[in-house]
Amino acid sequence: MIVKTKGVYVMSFASAVGTKEGEGPLKNRFDYIDKDDRFGMNTWEKAESESARLALSLALSKAPMAPSEVDLLLAGDLENQCVASCYGLLSFEIPYLGIYGACSNLTEGMAIASMLISGGAARRAAVVTSSHNCAAERQYRNPIEYGGQRPPTAQWTVTGAGGYILGERGKVKIVDCLVGVVQDKGQKDISNMGAAMAPAAADTLLRYFKESGTSAKDYDLIITGDLGIHGSELFKDLCKQSGYPVGNHADCGMLMYGENQDAHMGGSGCGCIATVFGAHFLPHMECGKLTNVLLMATGALMSKDSITQGQNIPAVAHLVHLMYGENETGSRPCGSAERRNHE
Amino acid sequence: MIVKTKGVYVMSFASAVGTKEGEGPLKNRFDYIDKDDRFGMNTWEKAESESARLALSLALSKAPMAPSEVDLLLAGDLENQCVASCYGLLSFEIPYLGIYGACSNLTEGMAIASMLISGGAARRAAVVTSSHNCAAERQYRNPIEYGGQRPPTAQWTVTGAGGYILGERGKVKIVDCLVGVVQDKGQKDISNMGAAMAPAAADTLLRYFKESGTSAKDYDLIITGDLGIHGSELFKDLCKQSGYPVGNHADCGMLMYGENQDAHMGGSGCGCIATVFGAHFLPHMECGKLTNVLLMATGALMSKDSITQGQNIPAVAHLVHLMYGENETGSRPCGSAERRNHE
Numbered sequence: 001m002i003v004k005t006k007g008v009y010v011m012s013f014a015s016a017v018g019t020k021e022g023e024g025p026l027k028n029r030f031d032y033i034d035k036d037d038r039f040g041m042n043t044w045e046k047a048e049s050e051s052a053r054l055a056l057s058l059a060l061s062k063a064p065m066a067p068s069e070v071d072l073l074l075a076g077d078l079e080n081q082c083v084a085s086c087y088g089l090l091s092f093e094i095p096y097l098g099i100y101g102a103c104s105n106l107t108e109g110m111a112i113a114s115m116l117i118s119g120g121a122a123r124r125a126a127v128v129t130s131s132h133n134c135a136a137e138r139q140y141r142n143p144i145e146y147g148g149q150r151p152p153t154a155q156w157t158v159t160g161a162g163g164y165i166l167g168e169r170g171k172v173k174i175v176d177c178l179v180g181v182v183q184d185k186g187q188k189d190i191s192n193m194g195a196a197m198a199p200a201a202a203d204t205l206l207r208y209f210k211e212s213g214t215s216a217k218d219y220d221l222i223i224t225g226d227l228g229i230h231g232s233e234l235f236k237d238l239c240k241q242s243g244y245p246v247g248n249h250a251d252c253g254m255l256m257y258g259e260n261q262d263a264h265m266g267g268s269g270c271g272c273i274a275t276v277f278g279a280h281f282l283p284h285m286e287c288g289k290l291t292n293v294l295l296m297a298t299g300a301l302m303s304k305d306s307i308t309q310g311q312n313i314p315a316v317a318h319l320v321h322l323m324y325g326e327n328e329t330g331s332r333p334c335g336s337a338e339r340r341n342h343e
Numbered sequence: 344m345i346v347k348t349k350g351v352y353v354m355s356f357a358s359a360v361g362t363k364e365g366e367g368p369l370k371n372r373f374d375y376i377d378k379d380d381r382f383g384m385n386t387w388e389k390a391e392s393e394s395a396r397l398a399l400s401l402a403l404s405k406a407p408m409a410p411s412e413v414d415l416l417l418a419g420d421l422e423n424q425c426v427a428s429c430y431g432l433l434s435f436e437i438p439y440l441g442i443y444g445a446c447s448n449l450t451e452g453m454a455i456a457s458m459l460i461s462g463g464a465a466r467r468a469a470v471v472t473s474s475h476n477c478a479a480e481r482q483y484r485n486p487i488e489y490g491g492q493r494p495p496t497a498q499w500t501v502t503g504a505g506g507y508i509l510g511e512r513g514k515v516k517i518v519d520c521l522v523g524v525v526q527d528k529g530q531k532d533i534s535n536m537g538a539a540m541a542p543a544a545a546d547t548l549l550r551y552f553k554e555s556g557t558s559a560k561d562y563d564l565i566i567t568g569d570l571g572i573h574g575s576e577l578f579k580d581l582c583k584q585s586g587y588p589v590g591n592h593a594d595c596g597m598l599m600y601g602e603n604q605d606a607h608m609g610g611s612g613c614g615c616i617a618t619v620f621g622a623h624f625l626p627h628m629e630c631g632k633l634t635n636v637l638l639m640a641t642g643a644l645m646s647k648d649s650i651t652q653g654q655n656i657p658a659v660a661h662l663v664h665l666m667y668g669e670n671e672t673g674s675r676p677c678g679s680a681e682r683r684n685h686e
Contacts, residue, residue, distance in 0.1 A: 089525075
């Protein structure tokens, strides 16, 4: 069921990304670009931890806010046992709730945080999620040093972390959210995450439309995490077939890299939507150019072992509904929100 | 901060355990004991998924309740990318929030679920967590087929799953909870989880005592998840050194196996507290023999990779405060709660 939330705003955001991401079309939007993807560390896994630490540290300093002013930290990543988040965020000493929804972590965290803040269990909560190309590739597929050939349907796991602080004030509010139901449509190809995740995105969006009595035209934009080119086509086909065509769609995975960056179907990984939404779309929302957005991160819930054992790749998508608006005025009909330039 | 919750009760519980657990001192308390730890499956990982499915299925049938009457499912386990939960619980089609706190999953899930129900974001939520000895050992240490020697400080990962349904009625209520802060005290021994987790349990409990102005004597019992014999001693030492001695302590890991079962320091794994608390302590609470309990699951947040890379083993403990009482009467002073026999 859709859960309405009150008094929850995006207070602050920051991103820390790798070299390839810093050479892409969004290069001027990120807060920190690392020169060699190592973030000063001697393993890829520690590098990812450091990117997560940097993202939250920068988000706190932009607020500005001390870690002690944040009641809860929700974080997760793709590494086995989510160690990137755990080690990277240890130093903040904020009460810690580990989450795991693969690349759906961002909106899983935002949804839980929003519901907890709205219900009075926390005043402010931080949501941090990350991925690292070299850590993810060697864990899920092969070490990049092998130079394995990537099939055309493959995506490029983003090196990057995004840190969000949700709380009592801001220019963008979270008005409701919908938790996803895990979908398994029989997809087994570890190099085609888009096909695994598209049915989950469609399922969550269609449930949302049906329960809210709305459709795509009621929103400025419907943003997905990392379906990529192929997954986005499937997603739109599934929505159209169900009588809910989606024309106003953007996928963070398709925006991260340029055509000449050899990313095939686009970016993927928890760090993709975490950095692209915050760095690219959030500023547009904060200045009122975008006023009414549905944000869905999608996650493929397999492990290397489950694939080896012949299991399918189930997926899940969680939806968060964001609106432009500094004050709490309840739900506004789409299009009536005032638009203005960034102050 | 301690979050007070209202109107949250344990509605139903069920457990599914393995053979060794079914031969231990609690053998008559479990709902399902598997004959060979395989749960009818052809891999240990699929067996764990099936144990999770069984636990939730039995909890639903004991309620009785249909899956569609549960708004949210919070689940996690120790397998890479938490696949035991994801695959095992797919068939219920309940909106799914994956959590990861290692062996702290049970109280992490209970705390989030309680806060969400109390805040109005859900009417009912299920919390399911599991572990499997053979799946965990080959992932974290060595395949059991190697017959590796286990050091004296080792614990025995429990094969078992517990499913809890929280909601609007029951005989045991969750009155407040405290989310843990990750602790890293420099422990590096993968075969001494008790030493890694004891400081986290002590930290959470001491924060709880200080904020609530209570001490151990205000509660019937303080229950930890799987500190084991060694970890429990460390935990009690740490509490005593801080001026908050804990005499009334029980550890689920120390209760699961008999002395002749070669479990060394005791049971461990998410399935330990999930099955022992529900099968052993919860019935005592439901009949009023235990009226006021602090429950803390503790989790060690490392991965095999992080250990190989020389990292410490951080840990976290989340606390849930449970009281006997069918009706919502607000907080009661300790000792004043009426006790009565099971109906």
